[in-house]
Amino acid sequence: MGPCMGRKGGIEGTAVGFNRKKKGARSYYPLFCTIAQTGQVFDVYHRPGNVHDSHEARGFCWIVLGCCVRNCRG
Numbered sequence: 001m002g003p004c005m006g007r008k009g010g011i012e013g014t015a016v017g018f019n020r021k022k023k024g025a026r027s028y029y030p031l032f033c034t035i036a037q038t039g040q041v042f043d044v045y046h047r048p049g050n051v052h053d054s055h056e057a058r059g060f061c062w063i064v065l066g067c068c069v070r071n072c073r074g
Contacts, residue, residue, distance in 0.1 A: 031057055033064045042068070 027049030033042040045060045 031060055033061065 029047045029049045029051055031045040031047060033044070034040060035042070043060075043064050045056070047055060
């Protein structure tokens with residue numbers, strides 16, 4: 001399970017989701033695309049806090065991989 005990042009107020013893109021530390025708080029549930037060996041971050045997709053771990057993960061991965069392929073062809 002990834003990090004749930006709490007936010008105060010009615011910030012756009014947040015939703016009430018599972019947050020062990022602050023129940024009922026609005027939060028983001030970001031999806032990170034990284035290289036496991038180095039920890040290098042390619043992209044981050046901020047999702048509302050009330051989504052499942054895999055929500056929109058496949059589409060996000062294909063978008064990031066497509067960008068990598070286009071940029072590596074030079």
